[in-house]
Amino acid sequence: MTDTIKSRITAIIAEQAMLEPDQVTDDATPEDLGIDSLGLVESIFALEEEFDITIPFNANEPEKSEFDITNMGTIIAAVERLVAQKAA
Template structure:
């Protein structure tokens, strides 16, 4: 599995796009999950899919997302956080 930043970003965008039923080209780094029409359940499903895709564990509490160390404020933050976890695992 390639862990270069572009492939990590592309895979995250693909996972989120699938959850949001959008084309990956429609997803910007500024977009929030809400902007993309992803509700809390969809976000949890996306996080599980990202964990599985990269074989990482994301420190996210679905019951208290505001207390999580994992920033879900927008796509750029999600991508940066996953890239960090992937780099730490390598």
């Protein structure tokens, strides 16, 4: 399940960044991928829709939110956590 979630997240972010999914690495930040603040908001909406989850409004402040958008690895981990919480 985790690989499927990761590949779906990677595909969404890659589409937003106009890149191929294999160009999106776990340590890449949104800035590294060329995603600006509006693109990040659109990506968050796409992730919420894809996984039927709610990402905290303060995700851009990791110290105030459990959802960390620092890089792809932290985004994937946060989405996986929300999906698991929803399933529980």
